[in-house]
Amino acid sequence: MVAQPLTGLKVLDLTRFIAGPLCCQILADMGAEVIKIERPGGEDSRKLAPFYQGHSIYTMLYSRNKHGGTLDTRHPEALAILEDLIRNADIVVENYRPGTLDAMGIPYERMQELHPGIILVSISGFGQTGPLAGRALFDGIAQAASGLMSMTGERDGRPTLTGAFVADYIAGYQGAIGALLAVLHHRATGEGQCVDVASIDALFPVLGTAPSAWAMNGTVMERNGSRDRMSGPANLFETKDGFLYLHAGTDPLFRRLAVGMGQAELADNERFSTVASRMDHIEEIERIVAEWIAPLTCAEAGEVLEEAGVPYGKVAGVDEITDSEQIAAREMMVDVEHPVLGTLKLPGIPVKLSATPGSIRKAPPLVGEDNDFIFGTLLGYSDERIQELRDEQVI
Structure with missing residues (x-):
């Protein structure tokens, strides 16, 4: 042994x-x-x-x-x-x-x-x-x-x-x-x-930046659902057959997402070209992503995101993840x-x-x-x- x-x-x-x-x-x-x-x-x-x-x-x-x-x-x-x-x-x-x-x-x-x-x-x-x-x-x-x-x-x-x-x-x-x-x-x-x-x-x-943001800036972080607080789009989206979380919050990742969605011009739009501008218009850009992903299955969306190099994950049930090849391999x-x-x-x-x-x-x-x-x-x-x-x- x-x-x-x-x-x-x-x-x-x-x-x-x-x-x-x-x-x-x-x-x-x-x-x-x-x-x-x-x-x-x-x-x-x-x-x-x-x-x-x-x-x-x-x-x-x-x-x-x-x-x-x-x-x-x-x-x-x-x-x-x-x-x-x-x-x-x-x-x-x-x-x-x-x-x-x-x-x-x-x-x-x-x-x-x-x-x-x-x-x-x-x-x-x-x-x-x-x-x-x-x-x-x-x-x-x-x-x-x-x-x-x-x-x-x-x-x-x-x-x-x-x-x-x-x-x-x-x-x-x-x-x-x-x-x-x-x-x-x-x-x-x-x-x-x-x-x-x-x-x-x-x-x-585990609260991350929240305590220091309060202690130094006097700001309180409130509930935000599944939306990332720092950058976006990074949220949960509904597909044709389930839910998928994707993270394209950085500028390079957003450009990849825009290209993958067939809407490359979004990356150069002044409302979405930087992290700050996207967060200022977060509901708008999330609506665009939601409309793109809604007709797709999780597998179809995942294939596009994988090819584009955008991190994502299907919301798996406990049964799915427990029986998955990844859990078995690990x-x-x-x-x-x-x-x-x-x-x-x-x-x-x-x-x-x-x-x-x-x-x-x-x-x-x-x-x-x-x-x-x-x-x-x-x-x-x-x-x-x-x-x-x-x-x-x-x-």
């Missing part, structure tokens, strides 16, 4: 839902040994639809390559077990509300006593500091509170949630980046540190063999490394599937001790 970049790194995953589990899965995909702990009976996300053979697909998406264990963290015996797990870890990842680790008896100071040099990654809604630090947050709340929702939707419509959990995913990626940076520092100095990632912080930069839907559930079809690994690629080595675990490995093989508990913990409903 090809060596992986994080082989030998041990991660304790105390997270739930998306951001934290995704952070840990990224590390696991690249070779880290990840111990995922959830309550006996399973975490809340295991109750979320859709289901495959009675098991939540939601949970499957963020659990591959992990060893699954259970622990009732509120049980009187849990603290000693948590401390053993921390001694065995290089990184602890958690997404409790700030202050919860202190209440559990394992603040970062205690973790350092148990394992000097340990790294703690905390992913929370509003971060470990600030007036909102103690508040709970889900993805939709992050989209609302960050300003993103105010910018999403039609100009005369209501603020709109995006179609995916973008805040959770971005926070998960930032958590993984922070963990890796802390690992580099540890390898250079032997020092551990705390990595503080807030969903609201992770999403705020190995972004893969078969994962599960010992109980059979073949699972799950998203692949988006980061492609040429020398040390990630891999899917283990299917998402069932609840407590690896308790014997975690508490027996890793922590050295006897079979009798493990059975006692089961009988007392500690694990």
Whole structure:
């Protein structure tokens, strides 16, 4: 097997839902040994639809390559077990509300006593500091509170949630980046540190120029539908059999579009010859493009745009993109063999490394599937001790 970049790194995953589990899965995909702990009976996300053979697909998406264990963290015996797990870890990842680790008896100071040099990654809604630090947050709340929702939707419509959990995913990626940076520092100095990632912080930069435009110019960016704010024509257009997004906002791209449409003179028209002039007459130029594209199918329009060198994309349904040749070529839907559930079809690994690629080595675990490995093989508990913990409903 090809060596992986994080082989030998041990991660304790105390997270739930998306951001934290995704952070840990990224590390696991690249070779880290990840111990995922959830309550006996399973975490809340295991109750979320859709289901495959009675098991939540939601949970499957963020659990591959992990060893699954259970622990009732509120049980009187849990603290000693948590401390053993921390001694065995290089990184602890958690997404409790700030202050919860202190209440559990394992603040970062205690973790350092148990394992000097340990790294703690905390992913929370509003971060470990600030007036909102103690508040709970889900993805939709992050989209609302960050300003993103105010910018999403039609100009005369209501603020709109995006179609995916973008805040959770971005926070998960930032958590993984922070963990890796802390690992580099540890390898250079032997020092551990705390990595503080807030969903609201992770999403705020996605607003692009909007915050700086307000801070420096006093202008507020409002909802703009699918129209690009900076240049045009760059918008969603309806064809004979669907919708297609094209971007011809720069001057060279617009000239290519004009030629492709058979209306080359548009590029020299003073109303459309520059980015600024096109934005001043954006509705007019979009109407011209809309009239050109309306009688065409997506395939016919795409052929013209491809030949002209204008970037475009058909609005694909989830079924179309999932079954597409491009996704297959990029190995972004893969078969994962599960010992109980059979073949699972799950998203692949988006980061492609040429020398040390990630891999899917283990299917998402069932609840407590690896308790014997975690508490027996890793922590050295006897079979009798493990059975006692089961009988007392500690694990």
